[in-house]
Amino acid sequence: MVTRLSHFFLRTLREDPADAEVTSHRLLVRAGYIRRQAPGIFAWLPLGLRVKARIENIIREEMAAIGAYEVHFPALVPADPYRESGRWEAYGDGIFRLKDRKDADYLLAPTHEELFTLLVKDLYSSYKDLPLSIYQIQDKYRDEARPRAGLLRGREFTMKDAYSFDYTDAGLDVSYQAQRDAYERIFQRLGLEYVIVQADNGLMGGARSEEFLHPTSVGEDTFVRSEGGYAANVEAFETIAPAPLPIDGLPAPVIFDSPDTPTIQTLVDHANAHLDAPAPGIAGPATADATQWTAAHTLKNVVLALTHLDGTRELVVVGIPGDRDVDDKRVEVAFAPAEVEAATDADFARNPQLVRGYIGPWSETGPILGEESASGIRYLLDPRVVDGTSWITGANIHEKHVHSLVAGRDFAGDGVVDVASVRAGDPAPDGSGPVSLARGMEIGHVFQLGRFFAETLGLKVLDENGKLVTVTMGSYGIGVTRILAILAELNNDDKGLIWPESVSPFDVHVVATGKDAAAYALADDIAARLEATGREVLYDDRPKVSPGVKFADAELVGVPHIVIAGRDAAAGDVEVWNRATGERQVMDVEAALARLTAR
């Protein structure tokens, strides 16, 4: 049925919405696709719903092609399975929680791993039932601290989440690859550029974890890639530890006065003014040939406060080369599920053995940091702080530092932690060369969950030998509404949206102009004939609206093909307008129909 604008529920707006920070949000609201209901929560108007449905259909087709079946879980789910997995607590403030009239706990599910696991446990019992891939396309909820950027970071959003079930690791690899391939086809059909990056595999400790990032300067995620093909998000980047250096013959540590040097830069300046130049090889390969002291020669000791799931607070000191910072996201991942923040004044007040601005692991009377030290505070070292590297660092005495402090001789950590910032030029861990940094937006995630949920919730099947084995799972997510927003973000100009054909709300936008009945008759005819070939047509038949307004609306709405029946209608001619290129061409109706129905 032809959709007529004289009657359709659409009002375009002249003004940008006041709260729109990004192009997609601005245009989707102005062109009548979505409408804000609450922070991060939107209503879908008919145009928006049509685009969303087209994206969902592409996903459904590709899921069907790999033999994944669609199910649908409720948004409102009981807390118990999430308690068993530990996520009820782990989510913290990030989810919506509620109680029913009987005071039972529920949540609005942000993802459904637990319930998928329990469903399969309910129904399946044998290896013969596997492999299985099932998915849903569902409205999900997260109580984001700062919902923003329209649909890009909302509190209600639509996701397709799929889960695979296998009883062998090799089976999981096959299921994983099938989903990964399907994702590539989905993004190709959507015309959406993507980079597959290694991702952190999180708490569940599965084997493979990859994100599909759309590279864009406005992306929230930073990722690194090498010319040689390595790609990972910063959380997953692994620093290559250099080889240890010989310790024999290195000079002994020397404490020196360093008044008024609470920062790395003041310390470096002081060292260059008052110390001998560094000896070759000092502080490891990166600075081996330095003739001046640099930040890379210093060991920065960052005090972090962890809040564990049980509520206990623990101070941890991280030792990293002074030319790097601790990266917030890498820290978050490294210490999850604990929450991390910088130590507070109160933390320092409770730990007077830490001399702020001059913290170091060593003193003449014994170690200061480390579980076995005087303080008992856990001390973790950057992978670059290998045995035999020599550092300038705090002497743990106000306005004093120490130099020639050698790792593996004068101090040691309780373990290694890879949380320092990643920089362009750092070597890719796979040896494929130096990395560069770029920004991207996550559009999909494929992830080998492994046996975490199956173990926790008791999903086992009998194998070929009649032995109970724990099932291994994969989790595969695509953000439907986020993809819609990114497509809007990518496909527009100063006049409005320009949809790819694959997701446009309509295939053709027919416009009748002028007061001539012939124009309307011809437009009616074209619209009906296009619909007869299966094209979906938006027909601007509004009788008292000027051509200028109609054209402006067509440009704003962004259907890729526009047909105008106007002045030349009596002669049977129309204008065919390519929204993307701006090209407008007069041709007769038959030629226009032939062009618009060519596949």
Next chain:
Amino acid sequence: MVTRLSHFFLRTLREDPADAEVTSHRLLVRAGYIRRQAPGIFAWLPLGLRVKARIENIIREEMAAIGAYEVHFPALVPADPYRESGRWEAYGDGIFRLKDRKDADYLLAPTHEELFTLLVKDLYSSYKDLPLSIYQIQDKYRDEARPRAGLLRGREFTMKDAYSFDYTDAGLDVSYQAQRDAYERIFQRLGLEYVIVQADNGLMGGARSEEFLHPTSVGEDTFVRSEGGYAANVEAFETIAPAPLPIDGLPAPVIFDSPDTPTIQTLVDHANAHLDAPAPGIAGPATADATQWTAAHTLKNVVLALTHLDGTRELVVVGIPGDRDVDDKRVEVAFAPAEVEAATDADFARNPQLVRGYIGPWSETGPILGEESASGIRYLLDPRVVDGTSWITGANIHEKHVHSLVAGRDFAGDGVVDVASVRAGDPAPDGSGPVSLARGMEIGHVFQLGRFFAETLGLKVLDENGKLVTVTMGSYGIGVTRILAILAELNNDDKGLIWPESVSPFDVHVVATGKDAAAYALADDIAARLEATGREVLYDDRPKVSPGVKFADAELVGVPHIVIAGRDAAAGDVEVWNRATGERQVMDVEAALARLTAR
């Protein structure tokens, strides 16, 4: 793509689920359509999701045919618009409420009148924009006190809710009729018997309100209908008030001893034993010719306690003929939005002027009941208690009653309330004859909201004269998941489900049996050829499953057409099995395909 049972996500169950009270629930779980997640909350498995999608598509097609456009609101919505309409309070415990991390109030919306109103207010400003009909198909939430009967009364359920917007009453009538007609087509296409009954028009006070009830003995709703075509649910039934009777010449009230007569029956027995027989005309037309005292001669005074929205508690006494009871649903509607319960012992203790078991409106020293009386308690009368009717009722003295108490002379009410139970034989209010009672299940509701929400939320448009007028609205709901359950409830036998073609999860269920490769090859071929004609095929290709199990599964799942390729496959013959009639017929493949693809 042919769906193969060897791989499809389906496990039928041999056992009925322990909590299944109704057939639909039992069969939908056993046949693998749904799975319980929490009380009244279900997951949809692939079969169930397919049936649901087919029902939704029928609704979408009929909505498109009347020019209604689809939108989609979030389930999680802010409280403020519901506060403005008063529903935030009025819903009481019946909705799920929650707070976000900023302590703002939200609810899981049971319906979206407020947000639809605000959306149109946002975008529309002129009579030229109207009429408009928009709808959504959406998962809704109600925190039912007793979720039960599977999908029939759940806490999460899918509804299509439509709203119309007009600026004249005549326009609303047209929009209303279009939706009503669409509903009739939808139910006809679903093969679902329905009765359209007048319904209560609730708090909003709109003009027309009709429910589509599916008549079924397991229905929760009672409705009445006359041979002459009247139909209404009991809440909406209007009692015809008889004409007043002359008061002149009626005997004066007489108090009499009535020891141990706290109930109507003991009172009637006492009256027949101790009083003169009733005079003709006593207590109005219904009992005009009685020669014995009956319950209909008595006036029963029922004490109700209302809790108003502001939390205040008010006692109200309702006077009804003693042969009827107060109907809970009619009371609920009559006093809404107040909540009603029977007066408690504490209420009576606080109101000692009410002599329990012997309550009446009159005493020798003046009125006992009524706002102007000694008690000040509001007194409402049944429509049958017209002036000139004469009653036996309590004398408000322990073990004493009064007879010959005449309405309009000895007592009067503060108003009329029509809350007595409706009985078979009561006259239809439209004069179409006596009514009978039946039970039904609500499957749809069309309702003229009128200007309640538009007035409350400020939805006005400029009319032809440039004057601001308040928009008038209609509300039109269909319970998608409830319809699915009713269809399952109606279409089954002792073997399983039997879907109507219009909503069956698949069009044809192809079964290959035996160990003969020819059977599987033929079944493959049939499945592929059926899919090529647009039929959706479920193909039971499981290699090591017995024919008996396959047939039992086919019967349980309930696809209406089954094709079996087995013994005769080598000869090119198959068996075509009509699930509903049980008829099985051997024919060659071409004949089978011709039959199965005939429209």
